[in-house]
Amino acid sequence: MSDAESTDTGDDTRMDPNIRQTPAELATGDRTDTLLQTEDLVKRFGGFTATDSVDFSVDEGELRCLIGPNGAGKSTLLKLITGTHAPSEGSIYYDGTDITDFQPEDRIKRGISMKFQVPSVYGELSVRENVRLPVQRFADGDERRRLVREAIEDAGLAGKEDVPADQLSHGEQQQLEIGMAAALDPDLLLLDEPVAGLSVEERREIADRITRLNEEEGIAFVVIEHDTDFVAEIADEVTVLHQGDVFREAPIEDIESDPEVQRIYLGGE
Amino acid sequence: MAAETAGSGSALPRPVVAVVRAWQRIFHGPNTIGNSWQFWAGFALAVAALFSYPVLAGGYQASRFALFIVYAFLGLSLSVVWGYAGILSFGQVAFFGVSGYTFGVVALNFDTPFGILGAFAGAVVAGAALSFVLGYFMFYGGVRDVYVTIITLVVTLVLETFMSQTAGDEWTIGAAPLGGFNGMPGIPELAVPVPGLLVQLLGPLGVESAPIVLGAGDGTFYRFALALLVLTYLGLRALVNSDYGRVMVAVREDEDRTRMFGYDVERVKLAVFTFGGALAGLAGVLYAAWGNYVSPGVYALTFASLPVIWVSVGGRKSLLGALVGSIALAFASNSLVGEWAFVIIGALLLVVVLFLPRGFVPAVRDMALFAWRTARRYRSGEPEGSVSENPEAAADAEVTD
Numbered sequence: 001m002s003d004a005e006s007t008d009t010g011d012d013t014r015m016d017p018n019i020r021q022t023p024a025e026l027a028t029g030d031r032t033d034t035l036l037q038t039e040d041l042v043k044r045f046g047g048f049t050a051t052d053s054v055d056f057s058v059d060e061g062e063l064r065c066l067i068g069p070n071g072a073g074k075s076t077l078l079k080l081i082t083g084t085h086a087p088s089e090g091s092i093y094y095d096g097t098d099i100t101d102f103q104p105e106d107r108i109k110r111g112i113s114m115k116f117q118v119p120s121v122y123g124e125l126s127v128r129e130n131v132r133l134p135v136q137r138f139a140d141g142d143e144r145r146r147l148v149r150e151a152i153e154d155a156g157l158a159g160k161e162d163v164p165a166d167q168l169s170h171g172e173q174q175q176l177e178i179g180m181a182a183a184l185d186p187d188l189l190l191l192d193e194p195v196a197g198l199s200v201e202e203r204r205e206i207a208d209r210i211t212r213l214n215e216e217e218g219i220a221f222v223v224i225e226h227d228t229d230f231v232a233e234i235a236d237e238v239t240v241l242h243q244g245d246v247f248r249e250a251p252i253e254d255i256e257s258d259p260e261v262q263r264i265y266l267g268g269e
Numbered sequence: 270m271a272a273e274t275a276g277s278g279s280a281l282p283r284p285v286v287a288v289v290r291a292w293q294r295i296f297h298g299p300n301t302i303g304n305s306w307q308f309w310a311g312f313a314l315a316v317a318a319l320f321s322y323p324v325l326a327g328g329y330q331a332s333r334f335a336l337f338i339v340y341a342f343l344g345l346s347l348s349v350v351w352g353y354a355g356i357l358s359f360g361q362v363a364f365f366g367v368s369g370y371t372f373g374v375v376a377l378n379f380d381t382p383f384g385i386l387g388a389f390a391g392a393v394v395a396g397a398a399l400s401f402v403l404g405y406f407m408f409y410g411g412v413r414d415v416y417v418t419i420i421t422l423v424v425t426l427v428l429e430t431f432m433s434q435t436a437g438d439e440w441t442i443g444a445a446p447l448g449g450f451n452g453m454p455g456i457p458e459l460a461v462p463v464p465g466l467l468v469q470l471l472g473p474l475g476v477e478s479a480p481i482v483l484g485a486g487d488g489t490f491y492r493f494a495l496a497l498l499v500l501t502y503l504g505l506r507a508l509v510n511s512d513y514g515r516v517m518v519a520v521r522e523d524e525d526r527t528r529m530f531g532y533d534v535e536r537v538k539l540a541v542f543t544f545g546g547a548l549a550g551l552a553g554v555l556y557a558a559w560g561n562y563v564s565p566g567v568y569a570l571t572f573a574s575l576p577v578i579w580v581s582v583g584g585r586k587s588l589l590g591a592l593v594g595s596i597a598l599a600f601a602s603n604s605l606v607g608e609w610a611f612v613i614i615g616a617l618l619l620v621v622v623l624f625l626p627r628g629f630v631p632a633v634r635d636m637a638l639f640a641w642r643t644a645r646r647y648r649s650g651e652p653e654g655s656v657s658e659n660p661e662a663a664a665d666a667e668v669t670d
Contacts, residue, residue: 082529108531120526122519129299133519134530136512184530 113186123166298510323488342552344595352585355521360421368550382462396550429568452564584628
């Protein structure tokens with residue numbers, strides 16, 4: 001512990017992704033730009049271990065992609081972060097606080113937001129009603145009107161305010177849900193396969209939007225995605241999960257050329 | 270159209286515009302049918318017609334019709350719980366019955382105007398308390414979907430079995446015998462305590478004695494129940510079109526998504542379920558006071574399924590649908606003789622489920638809107654699909670956005 005503290009002297013440490021802050025440092029609320037950190041996070045479903053002591057961290061304003069073969073534990077990790085699942089072991093720290101035992105809604109109130117794997121919009125409600133729901137949590141009157149209008153415009157759905165969400169195309173629903181998740185004004189936005197099943201054009205629009213939200217509003221992202229072209233377009237850092245644990249953490253160029261990563265993706269082992 | 274008139278601000282004086290706007294802000298929204306002045310004109314006409322019914326049809330008919338008004342509270346309670354928050358409950362009659370029995374027991378023991386007033390309040394609280402306890406264990410115990418339906422039905426049937434064996438002196442609470450299978454007779458009518466001074470002041474208005482007894486025979490109970498129903502309907506409209514109403518609908522549509530917007534889904538469900546229990550309890554009190562009687566029949570499977578049928582046929586996601594469905598179907602089945610009532614009501618349910626899955630009232634609304642739009646387009650040659658053609662959508666955009 002004291003070693004870790006003595007080495008944690010400044011920017012050098014933070015720039016090195018291999019050295020993380022200890023839970024004690026995080027818990028004491030020392031100034032840090034680590035937004036999210038998991039420690040030895042384990043989730044078992046019966047005899048199956050979905051995540052196996054995952055140490056995973058995201059810095060403020062970072063855009064990190066999470067890749068890995070099916071069953072690697074990516075979606076489980078996001079659900080542990082949002083509190084949908086309770087971990088079997090381990091801890092989760094967010095913005096210096098241990099949130100392991102927090103209810104999902106309390107995590108959301110602290111600035112975490114999520115887009116589900118399957119587009120989850122309120123099908124029977126109009127686009128406007130969909131967007132009002134996250135916005136009404138913290139805004140009223142004219143400000144609410146403005147935020148709702150902006151979120152709808154950002155999602156490219158201007159003119160469709162009164163259309164029920166289940167009449168939108170798959171791509172529009174993805175855009176709408178990202179808009180709803182972003183409308184909470186989060187510090188960390190978790191996106192589970194935001195471009196699955198979308199056209200090249202729609203993928204580019206969503207990539208632009210994620211990049212814009214990240215750069216202009218400083219929202220940190222964790223994006224689960226299989227499409228490496230898409231990952232290469234948006235991500236700074238990539239974490240590869242394999243069999244429930246972190247397999248690699250590196251810039252996308254290194255990941256793409258890594259023979260080990262290609263092997264696990266192509267189903268070796 | 271009210272929204273346009275209010276928006277232009279030229280045709281009406283300013284205070285009127287302000288009132289219209291406030292009215293729209295409170296009562297209009299996408300979660301209710303009827304967001305235009307045409308609706309409110311029809312509504313006012315209907316209410317006026319219903320209030321004059323005792324004069325036109327006589328006290329006996331009014332007293333008979335009062336039962337259907339009482340049932341409308343039960344239908345509305347299910348609409349809020351099931352139609353708006355997605356909790357299909359067969360237990361609304363359980364809360365209805367518990368409140369009815371509670372009112373009977375308290376009112377028989379304290380048969381004074383103030384005692385009856387206390388019985389009224391206490392009985393509604395009893396229904397709410399039962400729904401709170403039941404809801405707490407269900408929602409915080411992780412019970413969802415069809416299992417909620419099963420548990421609420423089982424609780425209702427257990428109450429039927431229990432209350433059916435309460436014959437005998439050992440089941441007498443003070444002056445109130447529970448009566449077992451035969452039920453509890455002699456429950457007092459509702460009465461409003463009026464201080465003597467107020468009686469003198471109200472003398473010119475025809476109030477001659479204290480207390481005012483809301484008797485079934487002379488139509489006073491009917492008027493009281495109707496006034497309460499109108500107020501309840503307006504209150505529920507305000508609720509479902511509020512921010513909280515939007516959260517209720519969101520919970521119905523997708524619990525997980527709603528939780529991920531930071532809402533405490535269990536608490537919302539518990540609050541709505543408890544409120545629905547109170548509303549069903551109010552119906553139970555009115556029922557017991559209307560017939561001076563309550564029996565285990567209110568917990569029977571037949572009666573438990575009736576609100577589900579009324580609300581399904583009328584349109585469960587619409588307060589107006591639940592209201593109209595409850596009154597119309599209760600009236601129809603009461604007017605039909607014997608077993609045919611069940612056959613016809615069952616057939617009607619089948620037809621609605623197969624051909625009008627959203628219910629009768631929303632279907633009528635859609636047809637009326639279609640006709641209105643077609644006529645308007647025909648007259649003015651407007652392009653198709655303009656949002657402003659839809660008074661419902663336009664009112665929503667104008668007022669609540």
